[in-house]
Amino acid sequence: MIVLERLTKSFGSKAVLNGLSLDVPDGQNTVIIGASGAGKSVTLKLIVGLLEPGSGRVLVDDAVVGEMGRDELAALRGRIGYVFQFAALFDSMTVAQNIRLGLARRGHNEATIRQRIEESLDVVELSGSEDKMPGELSGGMRKRVGIARAIALKPRYILYDEPTTGLDPVTAALMDQLIMRTRDLGVTALVVTHDMRSAFSVGDRVALMHDGAIRQVGTVEEMQTSRDPLVRQFIEGRPDPVVLEPVVRRSAG
Amino acid sequence: MTPLVAAALPTREGFIAHVGRRSIQAGRALADVPTWAPLLAVQMRRLGVDSVPIALFIAVFTGIVLSLLSSYIFTGAVPLYFVGALVGKTIMMELGPVLTGMALAGRVGASIAAELGTMKVTEQVDALETLAYDRYSYLVVPRVLAATLMFPVVTAFAVAIGVLSGWITAVNLLDLSTTEFLKGLKQFYQFKDVWFGLVKSSSFGFAVALMGCLRGLATEGGAQGVGQSTTSAVVLGCEAILVLDAFWALVLL
Numbered sequence: 001m002i003v004l005e006r007l008t009k010s011f012g013s014k015a016v017l018n019g020l021s022l023d024v025p026d027g028q029n030t031v032i033i034g035a036s037g038a039g040k041s042v043t044l045k046l047i048v049g050l051l052e053p054g055s056g057r058v059l060v061d062d063a064v065v066g067e068m069g070r071d072e073l074a075a076l077r078g079r080i081g082y083v084f085q086f087a088a089l090f091d092s093m094t095v096a097q098n099i100r101l102g103l104a105r106r107g108h109n110e111a112t113i114r115q116r117i118e119e120s121l122d123v124v125e126l127s128g129s130e131d132k133m134p135g136e137l138s139g140g141m142r143k144r145v146g147i148a149r150a151i152a153l154k155p156r157y158i159l160y161d162e163p164t165t166g167l168d169p170v171t172a173a174l175m176d177q178l179i180m181r182t183r184d185l186g187v188t189a190l191v192v193t194h195d196m197r198s199a200f201s202v203g204d205r206v207a208l209m210h211d212g213a214i215r216q217v218g219t220v221e222e223m224q225t226s227r228d229p230l231v232r233q234f235i236e237g238r239p240d241p242v243v244l245e246p247v248v249r250r251s252a253g
Numbered sequence: 254m255t256p257l258v259a260a261a262l263p264t265r266e267g268f269i270a271h272v273g274r275r276s277i278q279a280g281r282a283l284a285d286v287p288t289w290a291p292l293l294a295v296q297m298r299r300l301g302v303d304s305v306p307i308a309l310f311i312a313v314f315t316g317i318v319l320s321l322l323s324s325y326i327f328t329g330a331v332p333l334y335f336v337g338a339l340v341g342k343t344i345m346m347e348l349g350p351v352l353t354g355m356a357l358a359g360r361v362g363a364s365i366a367a368e369l370g371t372m373k374v375t376e377q378v379d380a381l382e383t384l385a386y387d388r389y390s391y392l393v394v395p396r397v398l399a400a401t402l403m404f405p406v407v408t409a410f411a412v413a414i415g416v417l418s419g420w421i422t423a424v425n426l427l428d429l430s431t432t433e434f435l436k437g438l439k440q441f442y443q444f445k446d447v448w449f450g451l452v453k454s455s456s457f458g459f460a461v462a463l464m465g466c467l468r469g470l471a472t473e474g475g476a477q478g479v480g481q482s483t484t485s486a487v488v489l490g491c492e493a494i495l496v497l498d499a500f501w502a503l504v505l506l
Contacts, residue, residue, distance in 0.1 A: 050379050070281065074385040081383075088380035090372075102384035153384075 001026050002047060002157065002190065007056035008212075009042055016042050017053070018212030024157075029179065029189045031199045033234065034209030040192035041085065043209075044159045047190070048080055049073050060157070078106060081150025081158040081187075085165060087142035089134040095121070095145050096130035099152045106153065120152035121145075124178055140171035147178055151185070158182055160191040164198045176201045196235055200224070208234060282389035292395040300361050300396065300462070301403025305410055307360060308353045312411035315348050316340065316418030324427045333429050337437025340419035345446040349412035351498055354457035357404060358490035361458075362465040365396055366486035369469025370479040378470065388470065397462040404458025405451040412450065445505075453501045460493035 002024035009017040016039040024030045032040050045051040046058050049065050058065040060076055068076060089098050096117050103113045121127050124144035134142055143163060150158050160179060164172035172195065179202045183189055193199050199206055200220050207217035208231050216223070216231050223231060232238075282289070323339040369392060372378050378388055416438070423429040468486040472478045 045379070048383055050382060070387075077383050077385045082380070084376045084380060086375065088376040090377055090380070091375075101386075105385050149384075 001059075001061065002188075003057075003059040004043070004047075005057045005059070007043070007046060007058065008054040009039070009046065009051065010054055016212060017046075017056075019056070020209070020213050021056075022207055022214050022217065024188065024190050025205070026188050027183075027186065028204040029183050029191060029202050031203035031206045032190070032192045032209050032214075033194060033196065033199050033206060034192075035234075036194060038209045039212055040194075040209060041161050044082070044161055044190070044192060047159060048077055048082060078153065079156045081153055081155035083143070083146045083150050083158060083160045083163060085162040086139075087134070087146035089142055089145055089149075091134045093134075094130065095126070095132050095134070095137075095148075098134070098145060099149045102149060102153050116152045116154075117148075120148035123151060123181060124148045125174075140167050140174070143167070143175060144178065147175075147182070151182055151187070155187060157188045157190065160189060160193075162193055162195075163191060164193060164195045172198060173201075196237070278389055282387060282394050285387060285390035285394075288386060288390040289394040289398070292391070293399055296395045296399035297403050300357075300364075300399045300458075301407055304357050304360055304403075304407050307356050308407045308411040309414050311352050311356050312344075312349065312415035313418045315344065315352060316415040316420075317422045319343055319348070319415075320419040320422035320427065324423070324429075333427065334433040334437040334440075336423050336427065336429060337420070337434040337439075338441040339437075340423075341416055341438040342441060342446060344415040344419070345412050345450050347450075347498075349415055350408050350450045350454040350457065351494060353408045353411045354404065354454060354461065354494045355491055357400075357407065357458070358461045358494060359487055361400060362461045362486045362490035363483045365462060365465030366469040366472075366483045367479055369466060370472035370482040373470055373472045374475055374478060392470070393463075393466040396466055397459060400458035400462035401455050402458070404454045404461075408451060408454035412447075449501070449505055452505070453498065456497050456501070457494045460497060461490040464489040464493060 004020055004022045004024075007017045007020040008015070020039070020043065022030075022032070032043065034040050042051060046053050047060065047065065049068065052066060060080070063072070063076070065073070065076065089095075090101070093101070099117045099120060100113055103116055108116070117130065118127070121129060124147050126141060126144055126148065129137070129141070129145070134145070137145065147158075147163075163175045163179060167175060176198050179189060179191065183202075189202075191199070191202060200223075203220055205217060206220055206223045208215045208223070208228075210230055216226060216228050218226070224235065226232065226235075319340045320336055323336045324333065327333055327335050327339075369378070372381075372392075378392070381388060381391055420431070420434050420438075423434045424431055465486045468482040468489065472482040
């Protein structure tokens with residue numbers, strides 16, 4: 001289980017997280033929704049120790065990420081797959097080499113590596129793309145390779161950063177299917193997105209992030225029937241300047 | 254203690270702590286041999302072997318100019334066989350290492366900063382860390398080691414070609430025989446001339462690659478940030494070469 005406790009994070013004078021707390025229960029897809037620039041991606045980076053919180057704690061399987069040594073952090077990252085917003089594939093490597101890199105780090109033998117590459121590409125429906133370079137792939141294909149790279153490590157958790165952003169509706173729906181497929185494989189997922197269709201499609205629990213904290217968290221039904229004006233506004237996509245003003249102001253800043 | 258000194262103390266302690274942290278990081282990265290060793294040969298080819306043509310191009314014209322210039326200075330004042338001495342000494346000890354270093358600061362420093370800067374802004378560096386690789390072991394150590402090892406090799410080729418072109422110029426354009434040129438070359442030659450130049454160029458390689466890596470990994474923003482990092486890597490690399498050049502002259506001559 002991942003637990004976020006009263007996290008704060010600032011970049012210079014700009015406060016991004018302001019006491020964010022959230023539990024990510026095992027075996028479920030938890031989705032964080034929120035405006036662009038609300039700090040969703042920063043939250044994911046805090047979980048894997050790519051950033052350090054100003055205050056507060058991140059606990060993964062009861063261990064505090066900020067107190068981990070180098071080896072413990074490496075072991076933690078072995079349990080967490082990370083799918084980046086723009087895939088972050090290594091552009092000097094082929095698809096297979098991208099997937100191989102993490103597997104080789106964990107000391108798997110050649111046969112296992114080949115098998116895992118094949119299996120993970122099969123899951124994301126990209127079998128036969130092993131020798132392609134990232135530059136030859138479409139945005140959707142790159143994101144699917146990003147998922148393949150993450151699931152090849154057989155992680156306990158996967159963090160998805162805006163998995164459907166910039167994709168056409170059909171490819172976005174395919175991404176949602178892949179996220180559900182990874183949950184069926186027993187992986188706990190934390191998805192950050194501002195795509196409401198995707199959030200309600202893949203989420204078991206949905207949390208709305210606003211002003212650097214979680215405004216409301218609940219099941220899809222609870223969020224859809226929420227009376228909180230901010231939740232309603234976000235779900236319905238109404239550009240209400242009064243309610244969204246702080247978010248817009250911070251995003252612009 | 255004056256208020257000024259009191260105010261300066263935390264900064265000094267902060268600096269010492271920063272240097273300490275960096276040293277520990279560097280030590281750990283160097284000790285992570287299984288990560289950087291397989292990447293070393295590739296970087297030696299990219300940073301060293303691929304830089305040979307530009308280094309030789311510069312060396313050819315440096316040899317020609319030095320030969321003509323020394324003839325112009327010596328005619329009527331000093332026996333002309335001193336052309337060989339001046340061409341040899343100057344190219345081995347100063348112009349070979351420094352001009353090659355400057356050219357490689359542009360080629361190698363810019364290439365490293367642009368590559369790592371692009372990796373940084375496209376989250377490839379973060380992706381590497383989520384796959385449990387240390388960015389310094391994987392990205393910095395192989396590049397810095399390769400440049401430290403290969404700059405002297407490239408410089409050695411440049412020195413040989415520079416002296417050769419100086420000799421060809423002296424024989425064909427000046428009233429000087431091969432015997433006379435070699436007499437001057439041998440008369441003032443010391444083994445120190447060679448190793449002095451090669452030690453210098455090794456330190457230049459270290460500095461240029463380190464500047465490229467640090468500026469690249471410090472890149473923020475997008476294309477503009479990569480451009481700024483690249484420019485500052487080249488400028489800092491050239492400045493480091495000039496400072497080191499003076500340092501070695503003070504220490505070793």
